Amino acid sequence: MTAHPALDKLTAIDSLLSEEERDLATTVRSFADDKLRPYLADWFEAGEIPAREIAQQLGALGVLGMHLDGYECAGASATMYGLACQELEAADSGLRSLMSVQGSLAMTAIHHFGSEEQKQEWLPRMAAGEALGCFGLTEPDFGSDPAGMRTRAKRDGDDWVINGSKMWITNGTVADVAVVWAQTDDKIRGFVVPTDTKGFTATEVKHKLSLRASKTAGLSFEDMRLPGSAVLPEVSGLRGPLTCLSEARFGIIFGAMGAARDCLETALEYAGSRIIYDKPLAGFQLTQAKLADMTLELMKGQLLALHIGRQKDAGTLQPAQVSVGKLNNCREAIKIARECRTILAANGITLDYPVLRHANNLESVMTYEGTSEVHQLIVGQALTGEAAFR
Amino acid sequence: MNIVVCVKYVPDAQSDRTFSDDHTTDRTNVDGLLSELDEYAVEEALKLVEAGEGEVTVLTVGPEVAVEAVKKALKMGAHKGVHVCDDAIHGSDAGATSLVLAKAVEKIGKPDLVLTGLASTDGTMSVVPAMLAERLGLPQVTQVSELSVADGSVKGRRDTDIASETVEASLPALVGVTDQINEPRYPSLKGIMAAKKKPVETWSLSDLGLDAAQVGFEGSWTKVVDVTQRPAREKGEVQPDEGDGGTKLVEFLNKSKLV
Ligand SMILES: Cc1cc2nc3c(=O)[nH]c(=O)nc-3n(C[C@H](O)[C@H](O)[C@H](O)COP(=O)(O)OP(=O)(O)OC[C@H]3O[C@@H](n4cnc5c(N)ncnc54)[C@H](O)[C@@H]3O)c2cc1C
Numbered sequence: 001m002t003a004h005p006a007l008d009k010l011t012a013i014d015s016l017l018s019e020e021e022r023d024l025a026t027t028v029r030s031f032a033d034d035k036l037r038p039y040l041a042d043w044f045e046a047g048e049i050p051a052r053e054i055a056q057q058l059g060a061l062g063v064l065g066m067h068l069d070g071y072e073c074a075g076a077s078a079t080m081y082g083l084a085c086q087e088l089e090a091a092d093s094g095l096r097s098l099m100s101v102q103g104s105l106a107m108t109a110i111h112h113f114g115s116e117e118q119k120q121e122w123l124p125r126m127a128a129g130e131a132l133g134c135f136g137l138t139e140p141d142f143g144s145d146p147a148g149m150r151t152r153a154k155r156d157g158d159d160w161v162i163n164g165s166k167m168w169i170t171n172g173t174v175a176d177v178a179v180v181w182a183q184t185d186d187k188i189r190g191f192v193v194p195t196d197t198k199g200f201t202a203t204e205v206k207h208k209l210s211l212r213a214s215k216t217a218g219l220s221f222e223d224m225r226l227p228g229s230a231v232l233p234e235v236s237g238l239r240g241p242l243t244c245l246s247e248a249r250f251g252i253i254f255g256a257m258g259a260a261r262d263c264l265e266t267a268l269e270y271a272g273s274r275i276i277y278d279k280p281l282a283g284f285q286l287t288q289a290k291l292a293d294m295t296l297e298l299m300k301g302q303l304l305a306l307h308i309g310r311q312k313d314a315g316t317l318q319p320a321q322v323s324v325g326k327l328n329n330c331r332e333a334i335k336i337a338r339e340c341r342t343i344l345a346a347n348g349i350t351l352d353y354p355v356l357r358h359a360n361n362l363e364s365v366m367t368y369e370g371t372s373e374v375h376q377l378i379v380g381q382a383l384t385g386e387a388a389f390r
Numbered sequence: 391m392n393i394v395v396c397v398k399y400v401p402d403a404q405s406d407r408t409f410s411d412d413h414t415t416d417r418t419n420v421d422g423l424l425s426e427l428d429e430y431a432v433e434e435a436l437k438l439v440e441a442g443e444g445e446v447t448v449l450t451v452g453p454e455v456a457v458e459a460v461k462k463a464l465k466m467g468a469h470k471g472v473h474v475c476d477d478a479i480h481g482s483d484a485g486a487t488s489l490v491l492a493k494a495v496e497k498i499g500k501p502d503l504v505l506t507g508l509a510s511t512d513g514t515m516s517v518v519p520a521m522l523a524e525r526l527g528l529p530q531v532t533q534v535s536e537l538s539v540a541d542g543s544v545k546g547r548r549d550t551d552i553a554s555e556t557v558e559a560s561l562p563a564l565v566g567v568t569d570q571i572n573e574p575r576y577p578s579l580k581g582i583m584a585a586k587k588k589p590v591e592t593w594s595l596s597d598l599g600l601d602a603a604q605v606g607f608e609g610s611w612t613k614v615v616d617v618t619q620r621p622a623r624e625k626g627e628v629q630p631d632e633g634d635g636g637t638k639l640v641e642f643l644n645k646s647k648l649v
């Protein structure tokens with residue numbers, strides 16, 4: 001565990017948390033330090049993770065779908081969920097992604113828009129980490145603009161038949177169930193697809209330089225026949241997927257600061273023990289300027305995350321505020337990760353330290369759940385009333 | 391099956407440990423936690439109850455902050471807690487501590503099983519379990535690394551340097567467990583959220599029918615008359631390898647009687 005007492009004392013973020021919130025952060029942090037951190041470098045290098053085992057451990061901790069009510073979900077506050085994201089992402093963004101996709105995307109879709117049978121069938125097992133989910137919205141040609149999607153679902157009697165493909169789908173190759181969004185004759189609808197359905201294929205995306213401790217897949221659907229009961233009955237149009245994305249974005253606001261904190265803790269420790277020109281690197285003014293500036297951004301980002309978390313719990317959160325948080329915290333986190341890498345210099349480029357792993361991961365985190373540019377446009381629209389998307 | 395688990399609140403071994411002027415361990419001005427070795431006892435109790443039925447009560451004797459040890463066990467899943475807290479207990483030795491624990495176990499009711507850890511991580515005497523069993527008139531099976539309960543008896547495996555023994559005792563009994571018996575769980579989110587609502591009783595000596603003279607410095611059989619803090623660790627010796635690194639290493643190991 002790399003916790004840095006002087007940093008914690010300066011930010012004093014703990015003083016803004018309830019006992020319950022601190023306890024949850026501690027439990028997730030200890031779990032991540034004991035059970036994940038020792039293996040992260042190897043998982044990242046190999047591009048492999050024991051996703052099922054990790055999901056079961058996260059299920060036992062109770063963090064999968066933790067902010068949902070009922071169906072064996074804990075019904076915790078949004079801020080608690082954010083803190084869990086922060087502690088998991090302090091280990092690796094890929095593991096936080098596993099939790100986000102399961103809880104905020106796949107489970108939220110079924111929880112908010114599913115039928116009673118769909119909820120009963122999937123949610124308790126997903127909360128326990130016994131069943132894994134993925135969320136298929138993005139397509140090879142449609143990322144920021146999902147409305148243009150080409151995947152089509154056609155009615156055939158009572159059944160639905162789906163053709164098309166999805167790209168960049170986290171957990172795609174390990175999932176038991178996929179929530180797939182497809183264009184129908186009417187509007188975009190969501191479908192709950194068991195991954196052993198005939199016509200469903202998932203192919204792993206290889207050669208990633210980011211989020212290697214996470215499985216990413218392309219999905220393809222060839223005359224994939226589903227019963228009428230597979231559709232998510234309670235939503236149509238883009239509102240469905242966008243609601244889920246907003247939940248996952250919220251978690252990233254906290255998560256990105258976890259990765260940044262881990263980098264800064266590592267750099268502080270390193271600068272204190274690395275002797276250069278006969279004194280610790282931490283004793284040079286240029287290094288201190290970097291450390292001080294990074295601490296400011298970390299602290300501001302953590303405060304922003306908490307502010308947004310409290311608003312969400314109070315029910316007053318506006319979607320554009322989520323964009324403010326995601327835009328700022330991803331952007332600052334990746335800057336911090338890269339700056340920390342300079343302090344570790346050559347050691348910083350290896351997997352012996354987490355900093356470049358975090359920096360590389362954060363490239364994906366800046367991209368998914370809405371790119372930085374898309375969030376600038378959302379904030380811009382909120383400020384000016386002018387939509388500049390197209 | 392109803393189980394009482396005795397847990398101790400100890401100073402965090404990661405931080406500096408200090409002694410008060412009266413030679414007792416400073417428990418109030420330092421970071422403390424549920425003794426790690428007692429987490430195994432809590433875990434074992436939870437597993438036994440989860441496999442059948444009953445309740446787990448955690449019991450601690452210690453100053454006000456010691457309630458944190460009880461809370462940690464409640465977050466892990468124990469059902470209720472008892473904290474014996476009384477200024478007069480300060481300075482109690484193992485004998486006096488076991489007296490307070492015994493009275494508290496009796497007041498809790500007649501548990502089927504009393505579980506303890508292997509040793510506290512601060513006092514590390516490993517004697518409280520035996521003393522407690524004796525005072526309660528219970529059979530004791532201590533230092534077990536495997537435990538099963540069936541048909542009114544417990545069976546435990548004790549591993550020693552030369553043999554592994556299986557010891558059986560009839561219930562009710564006291565069992566002390568080692569750190570080999572299980573892997574303690576992390577407090578889960580549900581455990582954390584539920585713990586707030588779980589009852590914790592605080593008892594004083596008079597609640598237990600004990601007199602101040604029976605515990606503390608006065609009631610203890612032994613007294614610490616002097617303590618010397620271990621000197622700070624000395625700086626290690628660096629031996630540059632000039633082709634004879636292996637020889638130097640063997641010489642060092644020989645000199646330190648490590649081989
Ligand atoms: C590791 C990883 C995991 C992912 N997991 C999932 C998943 O589980 N499920 C899922 O559905 N998707 C997932 N995604 C996909 C992700 O959501 C998309 O990559 C993202 O939405 C961006 O889409 P794109 O890559 O097609 O970029 P494009 O949309 O092609 O964007 C290209 C560039 O254009 C910019 N741009 C876009 N629109 C505008 C505009 N109006 N004005 C100005 N600039 C603009 C973008 O910001 C970007 O810089 C994942 C992606 C990654 C990298």
Ligand SMILES: Cc1cc2nc3c(=O)[nH]c(=O)nc-3n(C[C@H](O)[C@H](O)[C@H](O)COP(=O)(O)OP(=O)(O)OC[C@H]3O[C@@H](n4cnc5c(N)ncnc54)[C@H](O)[C@@H]3O)c2cc1C
Nearest residue numbers: 396397451483484506507509510513514515516517518612
């Ligand atoms: C430096 C030092 C010197 C000491 N010197 C003496 C001495 O000379 N003579 C003497 O008799 N005592 C001495 N004490 C012992 C001190 O009073 C003990 O801490 C106390 O009596 C408990 O014994 P233990 O910590 O060794 O517990 P152990 O016997 O090691 O504990 C075993 C188990 O008993 C249970 N348990 C122990 N204490 C409690 C508690 N308070 N509440 C609930 N459960 C508990 C736990 O399950 C624990 O795992 C000394 C302690 C210290 C730190």
